[in-house]
Each structure stands twice: as structure tokens, then as C-alpha cells.
Amino acid sequence: MNLSKPQQAVLNKIETECATTGLRLTAKRQKVLTILIAATSPLSAYDLISSYQAIYADALSAMSAYRMLDFLTEAGFVHKLSTTNQYLICSHLTCDHEHEVPQFLICDSCHDVQEIGIRKGLQDELESSIEKSGFSLNSPQLELHGLCANCNNP
Amino acid sequence: MNLSKPQQAVLNKIETECATTGLRLTAKRQKVLTILIAATSPLSAYDLISSYQAIYADALSAMSAYRMLDFLTEAGFVHKLSTTNQYLICSHLTCDHEHEVPQFLICDSCHDVQEIGIRKGLQDELESSIEKSGFSLNSPQLELHGLCANCNNP
DNA sequence: TAGGATATGTTATAACATAACATTTAGGAT
DNA sequence: ATCCTAAATGTTATGTTATAACATATCCTA
Numbered sequence: 001m002n003l004s005k006p007q008q009a010v011l012n013k014i015e016t017e018c019a020t021t022g023l024r025l026t027a028k029r030q031k032v033l034t035i036l037i038a039a040t041s042p043l044s045a046y047d048l049i050s051s052y053q054a055i056y057a058d059a060l061s062a063m064s065a066y067r068m069l070d071f072l073t074e075a076g077f078v079h080k081l082s083t084t085n086q087y088l089i090c091s092h093l094t095c096d097h098e099h100e101v102p103q104f105l106i107c108d109s110c111h112d113v114q115e116i117g118i119r120k121g122l123q124d125e126l127e128s129s130i131e132k133s134g135f136s137l138n139s140p141q142l143e144l145h146g147l148c149a150n151c152n153n154p
Numbered sequence: 155m156n157l158s159k160p161q162q163a164v165l166n167k168i169e170t171e172c173a174t175t176g177l178r179l180t181a182k183r184q185k186v187l188t189i190l191i192a193a194t195s196p197l198s199a200y201d202l203i204s205s206y207q208a209i210y211a212d213a214l215s216a217m218s219a220y221r222m223l224d225f226l227t228e229a230g231f232v233h234k235l236s237t238t239n240q241y242l243i244c245s246h247l248t249c250d251h252e253h254e255v256p257q258f259l260i261c262d263s264c265h266d267v268q269e270i271g272i273r274k275g276l277q278d279e280l281e282s283s284i285e286k287s288g289f290s291l292n293s294p295q296l297e298l299h300g301l302c303a304n305c306n307n308p
Numbered sequence: 309t310a311g312g313a314t315a316t317g318t319t320a321t322a323a324c325a326t327a328a329c330a331t332t333t334a335g336g337a338t
Numbered sequence: 339a340t341c342c343t344a345a346a347t348g349t350t351a352t353g354t355t356a357t358a359a360c361a362t363a364t365c366c367t368a
Contacts, residue, residue, distance in 0.1 A: 024365085026315070045355070064316065066356060071315095082237040082297070085324095085355065105289045119283050125276040126298075133268060134303025135259045142296055143236070144280075149288025178334080180346070199324070218347065220325060225346095239324060239355095 001055055007037045010093050014077050023075055031056055032068040033089075036078055042086035042113055045069060081106065081113070083143045091115040101126075102141050107148035118142065155209055161191045164247050168231050177229055185210055186222040187243075190232055196240035196267055199223060235260065235267070237297045245269040255280075256295050261302035272296065 003011060011034065018025040025033070035051050036043065043051065045065050052060040060068075069087055072078035079102050080087050090102065092115065101118040118126075130137060157165060165188065172179040179187070189205050190197065197205065199219050206214040214222075223241055226232035233256050234241050244256065246269065255272040272280075284291060 024314075026364095028316080061317070061319095062356075063318080063358095067316080103283075105284060105287060107289075108292060114287060114289070116283065116287065119279065122276065122279040122283060125273060125279060129257075129270065129273050129276060130259060130298065130300075133259060133270065134306060135261075135268070135298075136300045136306055137298055138262060138300040140296075140298045140300075142294075144284065144289075144291055144294045146284075146290045146292040146294075152288060152290055178345075180334095182347080215348070215350095216325075217327095217349080221347080 001031075001034050001038060003034065003038055006094070010037050010089065013093055018075075028060075028064070029068050029071060032060075032065070033072060033077065036072070036087060036089045039088065041111065042081055042084065042088040044086050048087065079104070079115070079141065081143055082141075083145065084111075088113060088115075092117065101139075104141075104143045105148065106143060106145050107151055108145050109147055109151035112148050112150075114148070155185075155188050155192060157188065157192055160248070164191050164243065167247055172229075182214075182218070183222050183225060186214075186219070187226060187231065190226070190241060190243045193242065195265060196235055196238065196242040198238075198240050202241065233258070233269070233295065235297055236295075237299065238265075242267060242269075246271065255293075258295075258297045259302065260297060260299050261305055262299050263301055263305035266302050266304075268302070 011030075014033065015025060015030075017023070031052065032048065035048060035055065039051075045062065048069070049060050049062065049065050052058070052065070069078065069080070073080055073087070077090055077093065078087055079090055081104060084106065092100070092102075101123055103116050103118045105114045105116060107113070126140070127137065165184075168187065169179060169184075171177070185206065186202065189202060189209065193205075199216065202223070203214050203216065203219050206212070206219070223232065223234070227234055227241070231244055231247065232241050233244055235258060238260065246254070246256075255277055257270050257272045259268045259270060261267070280294070281291065
């Protein structure tokens with residue numbers, strides 16, 4: 001499967017990180033990851049299974065697909081959109097700055113998804129509104145639905 | 155089905171609002187709503203179906219359940235938690251202040267859910283970080299996972 | 309190189325959600 | 339009052355998402 005240069009950079013970065021941290025990026029996991037890196041939009045688990053079959057001429061069971069997705073999500077390489085049950089590569093992997101709370105703008109018209117970084121002030125505000133309750137956050141993720149710039153001005 | 159006084163107040167408020175706005179709160183919808191008002195934790199659609207059967211000795215089909223839930227969610231009386239596929243009554247219906255962006259703190263240990271209001275500063279910050287992209291929001295909802303105060307200090 | 313941990317294979321099924329079309333009911337117009 | 343229409347509900351079937359349970363293979367390490 002052919003990746004563009006920036007896509008290849010993402011894959012390289014993940015490979016390096018796995019080598020460093022001891023996470024096992026097996027052949028199948030790498031193939032799944034490659035599909036997600038190359039995808040132009042978020043994929044459902046079953047989309048992924050179809051792509052896998054089409055691209056690698058090899059079956060991927062639902063069970064395996066979900067296991068791979070769990071692994072990649074756990075590791076922070078991939079995000080799951082709970083509101084649409086889809087998966088997408090983290091778009092901030094090759095940034096240098098500190099990893100932030102992922103925040104997704106999901107267009108309900110064209111289904112495009114943009115991952116934006118949460119701003120510091122916002123994150124602070126969010127956390128303070130929560131700590132008051134004695135609640136401790138566990139990697140929050142924001143999914144915001146609406147219309148993207150294109151669909152707003154057709 | 156017996157509701158506590160504050161629960162009854164929620165139901166009354168919704169009945170009044172429907173009478174005012176012309177929304178049709180049919181008998182079945184009211185029964186579903188009553189179950190959700192009385193529930194001590196969020197319910198899945200199929201939880202609701204079981205409760206309905208148990209309480210009203212009458213079948214509720216999946217199709218109907220989802221239709222009722224859609225209606226109640228559309229109307230803003232009920233929220234859906236996308237991360238857990240569960241539904242719960244809006245806990246701010248009998249507040250006087252302006253209705254806010256719903257924000258949920260979901261405990262991954264005891265599964266308790268707390269609905270807190272988003273603070274003004276946070277909402278502003280959120281919106282400004284989004285408008286920059288030309289994106290227009292459509293009733294955002296935040297679901298934040300972590301551990302509640304009880305589970306933090308057992 | 310044996311043994312345990314991690315990953316994957318396999319089968320089945322659970323859990324969540326909606327399509328499509330028929331029928332009933334509520335409420336306004338005449 | 340009763341007809342008409344839109345909204346709601348009934349019914350059947352099926353699509354979609356996700357996991358349980360147990361078998362087998364592979365990898366690392368002592």
C-alpha cells in the first residue's frame with residue numbers, strides 16, 4: 001500500500017515509538033494502521049475489514065479488527081469517534097508540541113472530520129469545572145457536531 | 155409508577171412545556187419518560203424495553219423504543235450518552251437558569267453519571283476555538299470519562 | 309529450549325439500531 | 339359531526355456494531 005510522504009512519516013514515527021516503548025506493532029497491526037493512515041475519512045470497524053480484505057487479499061475477522069483497533073486506540077495512535085462509531089488516525093502524531101486533548105469537529109452534512117487541538121485556557125477551564133466535583137479525568141475527548149465551513153457556504 | 159416529589163416536578167414541567175409548544179406527549183411517551191425520570195442510572199434502549207415490560211405489563215418494540223427516545227432527545231428532555239449507548243433524563247430541567255451545553259462526568263468504575271453545567275467561560279472558549287475554522291456548532295455535548303469522587307477515595 | 313505471556317484464529321452470539329410498509333389515532337377544516 | 343391529513347404507532351425483518359469463550363500460534367526470556 002502506497003503512502004504519501006507525510007503519511008509515511010506518521011507510520012515511521014509510530015514504528016519508532018513502538019520500538020522505544022516495547023509496544024508490539026505486529027504485521028497485522030501495521031497493516032490496519034496503514035489503512036487508517038491512508039484513509040481520507042474515518043472508518044467504521046467493518047469499513048476497515050472491507051478495506052483490509054480488498055487491499056491485502058486476506059480476511060480480517062471482526063474480532064481481530066476490534067482487537068487491533070483497541071490496541072491502536074489504547075496506544076493513542078488512533079481515536080474512536082463514539083458518536084459515529086468510527087475510527088481515525090490521530091492527526092497530531094507528527095507535531096512537536098505536547099499531546100493535547102483530542103477534539104473533533106464532525107460535519108453532519110459531508111461527514112468530514114477535523115481534529116483540532118484544545119486550547120490551554122479551555123483545558124484549564126474544563127478541568128477546574130470538573131475537579132470541584134472530586135472527579136478525576138481519564139483522557140477526555142470532545143466530539144462536536146455541526147456544519148463545516150464548506151457546508152455552511154455552499 | 156410512583157415518582158418522588160422532585161421527579162414529579164420534572165414530569166409536570168415537561169407536560170407543561172409540551173402543552174405550550176404543541177409537542178405531543180402521548181401516553182407511551184409519557185410512560186417512557188416516567189421510567190427515565192425514575193431511573194437511578196442511565197438506561198440502554200433495551201434496558202428501557204425491559205423496564206417498560208416489567209412496569210407496564212405491555213410490550214415495547216425496539217423500533218418504538220428508539221422512536222420514543224428520539225422524540226424525547228430531540229425535545230431536549232433526555233440526553234443520549236454516545237460513549238455508552240445509554241439514555242438519561244436531563245437533570246437540569248427544573249433549574250431556572252438558561253439551558254446550557256450538557257456535560258457528563260461518567261465514572262468508569264461505578265458507572266455513575268453526573269450532569270454538570272458547562273461554565274460560561276468554557277463555552278466561549280470552546281466556541282471561539284471552533285469558529286476560527288468556519289465551523290458552526292450544533293448543540294455540542296461533552297462526555298468525560300474518569301473516576302468519581304467516591305471511587306477515587308474508597 | 310521450556311514455559312509463560314502476548315497475540316491471533318475461530319465460532320458463535322450479544323447488543324445496538326433502523327428500513328419499509330401497514331395501521332391507528334389525534335386534531336383541524338368544512 | 340365527519341372527513342381529511344399528518345403524526346404516531348404497530349409489525350416484521352434485517353442491518354450494524356461489538357464481544358464472549360476457547361483454541362492455537364508466536365514471541366521473549368530465563
